[in-house]
Amino acid sequence: MRLQKNTSLALYSVLEFAADPSRHIPAAEIAAKYQVSPHHLAKVLSELARSGIVESARGVGGGYRFAGNVRRITLMDIIHLFEDFSTPPAERREPSDLTPIGMGLGVVLNEIDEIAKATLGSITLATMLRMIERQQRAETGAARAAGPERASTRRREVRAEGSA
């Protein structure tokens, strides 16, 4: 399963909003953080607002805010807003897809897609936010653990330079 750019951007945005639901986050802040065009992002946010997942506020302190339920909305719910997973009609498929080999490979690729969809459909935003938090904690812990080691390696390097 390959996600379109809009879909990835929607996932990043929703998770940013859901992480701090009380705050209106300006679209420009998200655009700058993920280095995307504000115009491109505006289209994505507009679709999310139409679906009721975020709500917008104009004026000073305006922006977008999370308006859904983090324990009910899954990653797949967001993805579905931007992707069409229905099987394309025969006339829109590549000729090779309709050969016996193409159809056999299609079965395998479909198997992979179904697993991906089930995974994305089982991960709520709340679960995802916890995973992100755990990931951050693990990285912070690893950096702390690596700190003294890096420092002692540097000390050894300095001593070696001095004695050379």
Add this chain to the structure above:
Amino acid sequence: MTTDSLPADASGGAARRRVGKKEEQAGRVAATTIAVRAVRRTDLEQVIEIDAVVTGLEKSGYWRSIFQRYGDGERPERRFLVAEADGRVVGFIIGEVRDWEFGAPPCGWVFAIDVKPEYRLDGVATQMLQALCAGLRRSGVRKLRTILARDNKLVLSFFRSQGMTTGPFIPLEMDLDA
């Protein structure tokens, strides 16, 4: 099922806590105490009833054989626990230690979990899973596994919320033609 965080006091044996505000909002009696304990023979009818409500199928024979295998309490590697509230069974969980399947080291395995619909969304399943994990740890395993249908989003989401992820195994099946 719930995505609530684990209650601080959930541990092996009889884990207890107070049920909070959400029950009041749902019209239930406030401050119900939930206790997780080993199943008793007298619980069996209530377990069968919960399963019948959730699955739409009454499988009395199946549950009696499960009770014989997992509910006798004589094998610590097999655990059949229930959650009790207001003197009634409101949920159950069953798991065991599975040994050396296809060369994999022993692991904990959970293969049944259910909560009465009116008691969901308040951490009952979380508390039962925590108690099951504590028991499995005491049996010496350090990994918990399960297998579920892809479309069972309710239970899949619950296990995901508890930190479970896709493991290193792939489920396979085939038709057994007559």
